Amino acid sequence: MQNEKVALFIIFGGSGDLARRKLYPSLFRLYQKGYLKDHFAVVGTARRPWTNEYYHNIIKESLADLKPDDAQATAFADHFYYQSHDVTNTEHYVVLRDLAAKLDQKYQLNGNRIYYMAMSPRFFGVIVGHLKSEQILTDAGFNRLIIEKPFGHDFQSAKELNSEIRTSFSEDQIYRIDHYLGKEMVQNISAIRFGNNIIESLWNNRYIDNIQITLSESLGVEERAGYYETAGAMRDMVQNHISQIATLLAMEPPVSFSAEDIRNEKIKVLRSLHIDTIEEAKRNFVRGQYGAATIDGQQLDNYRDADQVATDSNTETFVAGKMEFENFRWSGVPFFVRTGKRLAQKATRVDIVFKQVPQNIFKAASDNDELAPNVLTIYIEPTEGFGLRANAKQIGQGYATRPVDLDFRHSARATANSPEAYERLLLDALNGDSTNFTHWDELAQTWRFADVIEQAWAQEPAADFPNYVSGSMGPKAADELLARDGAKWVFDPARPEIEN
Numbered sequence: 001m002q003n004e005k006v007a008l009f010i011i012f013g014g015s016g017d018l019a020r021r022k023l024y025p026s027l028f029r030l031y032q033k034g035y036l037k038d039h040f041a042v043v044g045t046a047r048r049p050w051t052n053e054y055y056h057n058i059i060k061e062s063l064a065d066l067k068p069d070d071a072q073a074t075a076f077a078d079h080f081y082y083q084s085h086d087v088t089n090t091e092h093y094v095v096l097r098d099l100a101a102k103l104d105q106k107y108q109l110n111g112n113r114i115y116y117m118a119m120s121p122r123f124f125g126v127i128v129g130h131l132k133s134e135q136i137l138t139d140a141g142f143n144r145l146i147i148e149k150p151f152g153h154d155f156q157s158a159k160e161l162n163s164e165i166r167t168s169f170s171e172d173q174i175y176r177i178d179h180y181l182g183k184e185m186v187q188n189i190s191a192i193r194f195g196n197n198i199i200e201s202l203w204n205n206r207y208i209d210n211i212q213i214t215l216s217e218s219l220g221v222e223e224r225a226g227y228y229e230t231a232g233a234m235r236d237m238v239q240n241h242i243s244q245i246a247t248l249l250a251m252e253p254p255v256s257f258s259a260e261d262i263r264n265e266k267i268k269v270l271r272s273l274h275i276d277t278i279e280e281a282k283r284n285f286v287r288g289q290y291g292a293a294t295i296d297g298q299q300l301d302n303y304r305d306a307d308q309v310a311t312d313s314n315t316e317t318f319v320a321g322k323m324e325f326e327n328f329r330w331s332g333v334p335f336f337v338r339t340g341k342r343l344a345q346k347a348t349r350v351d352i353v354f355k356q357v358p359q360n361i362f363k364a365a366s367d368n369d370e371l372a373p374n375v376l377t378i379y380i381e382p383t384e385g386f387g388l389r390a391n392a393k394q395i396g397q398g399y400a401t402r403p404v405d406l407d408f409r410h411s412a413r414a415t416a417n418s419p420e421a422y423e424r425l426l427l428d429a430l431n432g433d434s435t436n437f438t439h440w441d442e443l444a445q446t447w448r449f450a451d452v453i454e455q456a457w458a459q460e461p462a463a464d465f466p467n468y469v470s471g472s473m474g475p476k477a478a479d480e481l482l483a484r485d486g487a488k489w490v491f492d493p494a495r496p497e498i499e500n
């Protein structure tokens with residue numbers, strides 16, 4: 001087949017949660033679509049002593065939700081090889097090198113290799129060093145490294161990790177995953193902006209009042225408490241996913257839609273991202289931690305009661321804040337961002353709030369003094385689409401106005417067929433397309449930005465934690481933050497929807 005990709009995947013952490021829940025099903029979808037066919041193989045490594053046979057059963061189990069045809073699942077799983085391997089043991093890499101060479105021959109893989117780091121970041125450096133020293137990297141084909149988040153804990157640790165990786169891989173061989181960049185509607189931000197003159201021509205500080213990015217989760221930290229306790233919402237969501245969405249919203253139109261042109265624009269706009277002083281960070285960012293609540297008869301506990309969480313934990317499960325890009329297009333337009341756990345509703349969305357018309361001529365006719373602002377909403381999750389809130393005349397006598405929503409949502413059938421983020425990103429990596437991965441320069445800047453806020457918070461432990469109840473939209477201070485700039489959150493599940 002013309003589209004068939006040829007590569008050997010070596011997955012470090014092949015028995016882990018990410019591999020089983022995301023990577024194997026995504027590889028299978030690529031197999032079903034013919035991108036992976038005869039010329040691919042996967043080596044899964046981890047310490048536990050599994051046989052190939054056992055591994056094949058794990059692979060097939062991981063596909064259960066896709067309800068595959070039995071014969072197809074077996075044929076797919078036959079391409080998988082398990083190697084018990086401790087990443088700190090040099091001898092194990094020798095075995096891995098021989099196995100990789102054998103599979104290269106057997107499947108005619110032309111020396112093309114993708115190394116996937118699906119395990120704890122503390123091992124990334126040691127693995128990458130061994131890939132080079134034990135000559136697992138090939139000269140013949142491509143060598144691409146896919147790296148999971150978190151990429152560092154702060155700017156300094158990210159820089160050290162990056163230097164370690166760069167001893168074996170060049171920047172263009174490194175694919176840093178931010179799975180939000182693989183989501184359909186995040187990719188659609190560029191289409192909405194650059195494919196619509198009526199939108200792009202208004203996309204600046206003359207017409208836009210503020211931009212709001214919300215990534216709210218209804219679940220608590222669940223089984224990720226151990227990791228979360230050391231990270232918090234700032235590092236887990238704002239430094240990476242939210243900053244990436246803000247960058248796509250703020251960047252200038254690229255010359256073309258090539259990876260290089262887009263990256264250049266992203267890096268350029270990030271250079272204009274205002275890095276707060278400590279004092280500004282204290283004013284511009286609000287942190288929260290969830291407290292107990294009973295919702296629908298279900299008792300939800302405090303974050304501090306979770307396993308592996310300190311009873312006096314200072315870790316934030318909620319962040320709201322203001323980002324600013326200091327350039328001609330965005331000067332004076334706040335980008336309000338918000339993310340948290342145990343919030344009222346699971347949703348990822350962007351609300352672009354436009355400035356008011358210069359004069360409200362309907363004032364006398366309406367009960368309401370204010371016209372509602374126009375809002376363009378990009379729905380990213382759980383439904384995908386976009387909507388525009390506009391003002392229209394209320395039916396009947398007089399000239400009262402009311403807001404109406406023009407709403408477009410992709411159908412459930414269309415989104416069911418849309419590739420999952422990991423599927424998209426794996427195919428991009430096979431194609432050598434780094435558009436939807438994070439460049440080091442982007443990461444460096446977003447870490448510099450996040451570091452100041454972390455430093456501001458480290459100066460003063462949060463005295464009021466827990467400061468929001470589970471099932472709310474976070475602490476009151478998050479509303480006050482916007483009120484200071486004369487704004488309010490557009491997305492508020494407690495507010496009744498507008499009826500069209």
Ligand SMILES: NC(=O)c1ccc[n+]([C@@H]2O[C@H](COP(=O)([O-])OP(=O)(O)OC[C@H]3O[C@@H](n4cnc5c(N)ncnc54)[C@H](OP(=O)(O)O)[C@@H]3O)[C@@H](O)[C@H]2O)c1
Nearest residue numbers: 013014015016017018046047048085086087118119148149
């Ligand atoms: N899970 C997710 O949904 C998700 C989402 C985003 C990012 N991530 C990131 O993806 C990475 C993996 O996460 P995960 O949830 O899959 O973790 P996990 O379930 O704990 O898996 C860790 C894997 O590493 C292996 N391992 C641990 N120590 C090893 C060693 N010394 N030598 C060789 N293998 C070793 C484990 O197998 P053995 O114990 O058998 O060695 C296991 O296969 C992390 O960086 C995480 O932050 C995960």
